[in-house]
Amino acid sequence: MHYHNYDDLIKNNQEWVEEKLSVDPSYFENLAKGQKPPFLFIGCSDSRMPLTNFTKTEAGELFIHRNVANQVSLTDMNLLSVLEYAVEALKVEHVVVCGHYFCGGVAAAYAGTATGVVGSWVNPIREVYLQNREEIDSLPSEEERVNRLAELNVIAQVGNIYKTSVLQRAFKSAQVPEVHGWVLDIKSGRIKELELPKEQWKELGILS
Structure with missing residues (x-):
């Protein structure tokens, strides 16, 4: 490189x-x-995630927020202000939460080795691992286990998007963006769209 x-x-x-x-x-x-971008993209800060390259988009098409391991924290004013502006002012049609395989933040959460501020930041991913430990630990290699955790992390963060007051307000209006969960496979460059447990979220009252 x-x-x-x-x-x-x-x-x-x-x-x-x-x-x-x-x-x-x-x-x-x-x-x-x-600007009038149709997409809000919430991704990882990883330097291997050049978003416009992977999606062949131009300037003005993606409104972007990035942080370590693509977290959607309900107390993160930075993310919440980006989400509110994107949904209510820019009226984006789609919100995409995109993680990636071989993510250092996810790997540290899986191993329980993250310390300091980063340790606190990725602790929700550690919780996702513990909640899904039986499924993840049944996979044959550490690479597969960490990559499955990256997928489950994205799904959890999409769920958090729906929990925000921004999306709850949007459900009461005519303008509700579609929310998607993606994982980028850095080894192949390909994006995988994840199946979301929307029926389960409806039962829990997360989705209308």
Whole structure:
């Protein structure tokens, strides 16, 4: 893998601007007029998650929030403000929670080795593991166990999206975004859409 040095970043930006303008001279003028993205993307901070690359989207198409191991914490004002703005002001049509295989935060939660602030942050994933320990531990390799935990973590975070006051308000209006759970397989570059337990959530009152 080729790593850039700091000076390359500014140089690359200048080259990218020139490339964009050569194709569309009004590209940046149009960007500056405002945004109307159809998607809110909640993903992991991992450097291997270049979202626009994996989805072949352009600037202005994804409203994005990222944190370690793609957590949806009901006390996280940063995430809640992003979600509220995306749903109520931008009126996004879809909310995507996207985790990934080979996630360091998930692996640390599985092993119980995370400490300090990160340990506190990924503790909900540790809880997901303990709640699903029989299923996860039955898998033959640690890689499979950690990757299954990454999937279950995404499903849990989608459930948390539905629990927010933002989504509960949206259910009472005509504008309710569809919420999806994805896992990106870094080994293949492919996205897997996860099946969500919506009937179970309806029984619990999480979903209307």
